[in-house]
Amino acid sequence: MFEDLRGYLTHLESQGQLLRVAEPVEVKYEIAAGMRKTSDIEGPALLFEQVKGFPGWRVLGGLFATxxxxxxxxxxxxxxxxxxxxxxxxxxxxxxxxxxxxxxxxxxxxxxxxxxxxxxxxxxxxxxxxxxxxxxxxxxxxxxxxxxxxxxxxxxxxxxxxxxxxxxxxxxxxxxxxxxxxxxxxxxxxxxxxxxxxxxxxxxxxxxxxxxxxxxxxxxxxxxxxxxxxxxxxxxxxxxxxxxxxxxxxxxxxxxxxxxxxxxxxxxxxxxxxxxxxxxxxRQNPIYQTALTGMPVTENHTLIEYGNAAVVYREVKKIVPEVKAVHMTPGGTFRHHVVVSIKKRSQEEARNVILALLSLGIGLKQVTMVDDDINVFDPLEVEWALSTRMQPDKDIIIIPRIACSTLDPSCPAPRITAAWGIDATAPMKERWRFEKVEIPGVDKVKYLKGK
Ligand SMILES: Cc1cc2nc3c(=O)[nH]c(=O)nc-3n(C[C@H](O)[C@H](O)[C@H](O)COP(=O)(O)O)c2cc1C
Ligand SMILES: [Mn+2]
Incomplete structure (x- = not known):
């Protein structure tokens, strides 16, 4: 628990996650440029100690950049x-x-x-x-x-x-x-x-x-x-x-x-x-905090992720207790696309999940459903499921128009979007046809270092 922002900054500094910038910076673009860069290179947060034209002020940026x-x-x-x-x-x-x-x-x-x-x-x-x-x-x-x-x-x-x-x-x-x-x-x-x-x-x-x-x-x-x-x-x-x-x-x-x-x-x-x-x-000597948004990933994305992921997780759990993982994807701005893995108990239940999630009104435009043997955080595995476990003519649900809180510029009108769900879970019958090929003994190979 941190008493206040200053207490938190002391902690961040001790973790090497706060950089003090002594060089004077302009409020127009220069501070944001530093925030963009730190968001792209995985941190740290930045405390600008000299702001041109604002003596006595400090500006904090990128506090949640990652x-x-x-x-x-x-x-x-x-x-x-x-x-x-x-x-x-x-x-x-x-x-x-x-x-x-x-x-x-x-x-x-x-x-x-x-x-x-x-x-x-x-x-x-x-x-x-x-x-x-x-x-x-x-x-x-x-x-x-x-x-x-x-x-x-x-x-x-x-x-x-x-x-x-x-x-x-x-x-x-x-x-x-x-x-x-x-x-x-x-x-x-x-x-x-x-x-x-x-x-x-x-x-x-x-x-x-x-x-x-x-x-x-x-x-x-x-x-x-x-x-x-x-x-x-x-x-x-x-x-x-x-x-x-x-x-x-x-x-x-x-x-x-x-x-x-x-x-x-x-x-x-x-x-x-x-x-x-x-x-x-x-406060005396106040710290003014600013946040960056724009191309993902910025703090406008990281801060949204867990509130959204929690709503999605709780909703899926109501339908399929065997929900394994939920991933709001970075390219999907942590709002528009979620990948969900479940252990399916009946043939079509992934479709129920798709409909429920698209109805939440949190900005979701795409729901991708995969089985519990797929790592939702690995784009390669998700694409592999799309390539081998689904047929586009029957496994895609398209909803032409729903109300949706989104700033997606492709939307036909403000707060209206089309949305889609992809059921990339394998059919329950003949399950063996979808099994991943695995080689026994990979974990026993000692002459190569793994990642
Ligand atoms: C850095 C940052 C900036 C945000 N800016 C806005 C904004 O300008 N307008 C807006 O409607 N939501 C913005 N949001 C999102 C809302 O704060 C967020 O959806 C919040 O949960 C809404 O609260 P509510 O559920 O009580 O309405 C922003 C979020 C973050 C993290
Ligand atoms: Mn509220």
Whole structure:
């Protein structure tokens, strides 16, 4: 368990997973270039100690650039990530309210609020401007008051204005619309620079009405300490580096984009809600955290993987208790394609799994089903199953149109996709015809070193 982001960074440094960059960098492209490179070479996370034009600020990037970093954030072994995540996600621990915390060391309210003083980063070459990309938004249901945590990008619009891209099928987007129906704004706090469990917890695919602070508490094995905001009725992590308090402007929309998105392509300008900022509080010498997205794999992918894999695993398990493994694939952006291995007990049950998974609405466009003797993490074995265990005329299911939360540019319209499933499990009868050829005694060959 880490007390806060700083505690976690100390741990990362001791593991050789944090690099301090002393060379001064620009917020436009230069920070993101380093993040792109570290994502492509498997880490480490980067702490930029000198940011041109922003004396006294440090910028943290690529904190979850690799799966290894996500595993370190959860304090689990990389090869046990899904297993451990499933257990921890179920272990809910309620947050604890404290009277104050380090996040209150500096307070800007009223005219002091000035977002241009924060080192907001411009990432991709064609992005329309600087974005906050890894702020954890905390909002409350306008009727029940139940909190929600999620991450939504925010475009810098002015010294006290940001866009807030939260679509209607995400929980925060729903809350914004509910408040608008009552002709009100929604109070939203954005916490930047929090301990890893809060960030990972914000990505849990739990139903509407569950406060993800309880999930974060379970992930870290201790309650998250929260304190009240200055200008809105929302609670935030007491040791966050920065908190931006604000209220959405009912009915107002602003062009947001183009922006280099998780599918690895630019999204066109969208009409996004607007947040009027009412206060900014922070720690002394704050660390501003930014996250990269774009071509997989980035932290926008690694952070999504386990929330999605957990939902898929739980769903498959309801249908086939003998589910062996689930792999959200990197090329599938950890959202669009999943490979699932099962021990089939009846001839067509892989088809039931395909239909169930495509209905989840988490962005899945392709489900590939294989038997339990196929390693879902090995693309060669998966392709071998496709080459030898399935016939395209009868083993592919195509669903012409479903509602789906996706930014896949090939979709015919926003939030609509076609989807498909491939049953590459072998028929149950004449099973011997699909058996892998194996040579006895390979493990006894001592004169060659294995991988
Ligand atoms: C780095 C990062 C950036 C993200 N940016 C956005 C975004 O701009 N808009 C969005 O709708 N979801 C974004 N997401 C995904 C949501 O935060 C995620 O789907 C979350 O689980 C939604 O929470 P909810 O289930 O409470 O709605 C982002 C995720 C990560 C890790
Ligand atoms: Mn939620």
């Amino acid at each position: 799966r290894k970093l996500v595993a370190l954030g959860l304090g689990v072994k990389e090869d046990q990530l899904l297993d451990r995540y499933l257990t921890l996600e179920d272990q809910r621990i309620a947050p604890e309210l404290v009277s104050t915390g380090p996040v209150k060391e500096i307070r800007w309210t009223g005219d002091q609020v000035d977002l241009s003083k924060l080192p907001l980063v411009t990432h991709a070459g064609k992005d329309c401007g600087p974005y906050i990309t890894i702020g954890v938004q905390i909002g409350k249901d306008p009727e029940t008051g139940v909190r929600n945590l999620s991450i939504h990008r925010m475009l810098l619009l002015g010294k006290d204005r940001l866009s807030l891209w939260a679509p209607a099928d995400h929980h925060l987007g729903r809350m914004i619309l509910m408040a608008e129906e009552k002709k009100r704004g929604l109070e939203v706090a954005t916490a930047i620079g929090v301990d890893p469990a809060i960030i990972i917890g914000s990505q849990a695919k739990v139903p509407y009405g569950i406060d993800e602070f309880h999930v974060a508490g379970g992930l870290r094995g201790a309650p998250v300490k929260l304190t009240k905001c200055e200008t809105i009725d929302v609670e935030v992590p007491a040791s966050a580096e920065i908190v931006i308090e604000g209220v959405t402007v009912p009915g107002e929309r602003v062009a947001d984009g183009p922006y280099g998105e998780y599918p690895g392509c630019y999204s066109e300008a969208k009409q996004a809600p607007v947040l009027k900022v009412t206060a900014i509080t922070m």
